[in-house]
Amino acid sequence: MQRIVYVNGEWLPESEAKVSVFDRGFLFADAVYEVTAVIGGKLIDYAGHAARLKRSLGELRIPSPTDPDSLLEIHREIVARNNLDEGLIYLQISRGPADRDFAFPKNPAPTIVLFTQAKAILANPKVETGISVITIPDLRWARRDIKTVQLLYPSIAKMEAMRRNADDAWLVEDGFITEASSANAHIVTTEGKLVTRSLSSAILHGITRASVLDLARSVGVTVEERAFTPEEAKNAAEAFITSASSFVMPVTRIDDGPVGDGLPGPVTQRLRAAYIEDRLSGAI
Incomplete structure (x- = not known):
């Protein structure tokens, strides 16, 4: 069964989830990420991860593609859509697609991607x-x-x-x-x-x-x-x-x-x- 992935506002099977070849995350590693643990279908230490994400975006001057309340709902939705009981949610936000140039684009359109990874955390041998x-x-x-x-x-x-x-x-x-x-x-x-x-x-x-x-x-x-x-x-x-x-x-x-x-x-x-x-x- 394929995971359901979130890409720029869309919920897609992982085989259909795609990002532009011109995305600066791909070309320059111009992106930030967070990993949030999920236990019993619930988010662990989420507030801290959300706060650090905001700081990372600010340090790189990448505008957030979503507001805090919506971001929390996306996290909860991806848990539900993938029936994730224990594992991780990986979130990545890049500056988005732009013609290749070391200078930042003037009006970036950030790319946001989330996916899940089922993984034993509590019972790790x-x-x-x-x-x-x-x-x-x-x-x-x-x-x-x-x-x-x-x-x-x-x-x-x-x-x-x-x-x-x-x-x-x-x-x-x-x-x-x-x-x-x-x-x-x-x-x-x-x-x-x-x-x-x-x-x-x-x-x-x-x-x-x-x-x-x-x-x-x-x-x-x-x-x-x-x-x-x-x-x-x-x-x-x-x-x-x-x-x-x-x-x-x-x-x-x-x-x-x-x-x-x-x-x-x-x-x-x-x-x-x-x-x-x-x-x-x-x-x-």
Whole structure:
């Protein structure tokens, strides 16, 4: 059965969904995106994703093709049309079609696309074992706080991780971890402190990251927002990543060595459980 895709106001079978070859998202990666998790047919952390989308569009001066209320209704409609119980909604907005020119078109007509991906999030088997990561240089552009579709280097990082029999890569710049290929990176020190990189243009301002840090503070976990080195991560008691597609995912190996005892740690597990409970109760 084909998925139903939303393209510029139309609901289409995926085989009929098309975008212009002149679309700047295709020609220049001149586009932003968001990914929202769906559990039990409801949207998780939607308000945060909508707010970040607005910010990303503003940073690139792309006019929004829809208003906030309509965007929420489109999300709910795509869940219903695809009978999505658990998985993801992918949203992309580009500056739209225009003759190829590095200069932005004067009167852009943005392209908006949404599609669903059915995926097990709560029952991901990696939660029980944790994932392994490698460390490699961070060679992305400098505005990682804007959630653009410029994802070629993260894809290269992921492929390098797979080549080295790992699940993902943690990116390193000036001797410090920035983030994972598509998630924020966190460690838990031997003193039980949660350490994660502070917000800047060096990392994506993760919606799940923000929620988890709030929850950590509420349950008495000390949070330090600062940069940390690969060596500090390897000597940490625990490590994990956060993202809309994995929530809180343990990291149990870094560069072929175990983190802590090589098993998902108690703080990580506690935060994952707290996040799921809290966000399911507030899902829309």
